[in-house]
Amino acid sequence: MQSAAPNYITGQGQEVVNVRCRLQLLTTSQDRGPVLHKNVRYNCRVLFLNKKILLIRPKTAMANGGNYRELRWFTPWSKPREVEEHFLPRTIQKITGQETVPFGDAVLATKDTCIGSEICEELWLPNSPHIEMGLDGVEIFTNSSGSHHELRKAHIRVDLVRSATAKNGGIYLLSNLKGCDSDRLYFDGCAMISLNGDLVAQGAQFSLSDVEVLTATLDLEDVRGYRAHISSRCITASRVTSFHRVRVEFSLSSFDDIYTLTSNPIQWKYHSPEEEISLGPACWLWDYLRRSKQSGFLLPLSGGIDSSAAACIVYSMCCLVCEAIDLGNCEVLHDARQIVNDETYTPKSPQEFCKHILTTCYMSTENSSKETNDRAKLLAEQIGSYHLTPNVDTAVKAIVGVFSAVTGKIPQFRAHGGSGRENLALQNVQARIRMVTAYLFAQLSLWARGLPGGLLVLGSANVDESLRGYMTKYDCSSADLNPIGGISKTDLRSFIQYSVAKFQLPALTSIMTAPPTAELEPLTDGRVSQNDEDDMGMTYADLSVYGKLRKVVKTGPYSMFCKLLMAWRTLSPRQVAEKVKLFFRMYSINRHKMTTLTPSYHAESYSPDDNRFDLRPFLYNTAWPWQFRCIDEQVSSLEENRKEDGCEEVD
Known part of the structure; x- marks a missing residue:
């Protein structure tokens, strides 16, 4: 390992000239998992070569918020720069021929370079390990990540990886999980390789392939030259505490590679939010x-934007499956044949495959309009789903009849002279009957057609409705899966517009322009009179604002009021106060519904699907006495100041 002219950049004692290394990255080979060391469970990355374990590197920072609770199972490694001896289990000893291996915060020193590892969350830290590793001469950083997809999130990953090598130089290889985690999250791949602040390789995002190999050919001398010319970096590096180096008798480069062309910088290609909605939930549904x-799947298709968006996502899934099969993906073809229970089957088109795997169901009542029925039927024809149109009035009247037989009372809709309680109860019984009907058809509709198997029920409540609680508990929003439960109404509208051209579905045009309605109250002259935003007392656009301020910015009623005073300057302080108080009142009244939400594709940072980890109560004081009093006092103060300034309040 010694040479006459030591290389002071890497500290390896190697003189390397014009070295180019070929780097390969497997986006789904996540070589990390639980390791019990001295009776403590660590989340570790295991680095190995030719059946020999080189290093077990424990994770130093746990992801412990939002969708992650790593501290439930793991302990972070809290001994920087320390390495201990780890005794391998006998089963592993038989394979590797090793009794002990290094365990701890170390790096690998090959014959030509130095390699360090980060694990997932560590890249997101303000003091990421790659900073001091780079200062200590580590030239290649690898990160086996488990970063889930959210809308508009890809640029954050790209910026983090690019910045990791921009200030300090080096090569960064980020791999990421692909597929669903048997839960709400979808891991979208999106592997990348960066050199000195430039991206040189981009992996696929939202691919149905289980494994993807990403390669780049890079020159280590580019790293050394880049670093040597940053004087401030060199001064800082001269004072850094060294990492323990595990020597590896292996070279990533060869002198024969001198004339090999290296990879050039690339421009990252981002998906639009509409494309992300089309691809992410579709891959999630396929994996599930x-x-x-x-x-x-069985989807209650109402003819509105939400259920139509769910139908388009399933159709997008069918398109992805057919594209993958056309490209020769044998695993996808095998899975498709397993699903339709036919070992000779090959999809002919997305519509033909959709006919096999998607049953849509328009469940009408006397309050349903012909317009929504026609819109649902036309969309089903265009995507190719097997469409059913059961009328559930008989079941609704039977349930109401049971109540009337026991109590002697016949509830009426408000339009027919009934009270608010009667009106709400009659709406809810329709919604709940639809849920029961959906599950009945999911279990038996294939049996009725002489086909094997059962169907998963899809829900279609959007993130804003869930946040507001604008749904009936245990109605047809209750399902097995919800592909749009983490997506806002605003984004769903944009996705529907995108789908018209992308999938050639003109039926969506009339769906997009129709006002959103639950169709649970009597029609007026045969037309829908009920409107979702009128029922909610707030717009979908406002709900997105409330959701982000509540969950992402962590505001309560008073803090939200203060922030919206400036954001909504066209409204008076009293108007802003009333809107904020209405949201928190309805949010707290309906919070109990959050405990029963259908598992949804997580696509938004303010998604209420945090019910898995949310330890706050679900029985709130809906009056918010202290917070609302503070808002009222602030409003009075602002109005008084305006009067003193000679301004009149505008209502």
């Missing part, structure tokens, strides 16, 4: 469907 061994 093939792993659950079910035969398809």
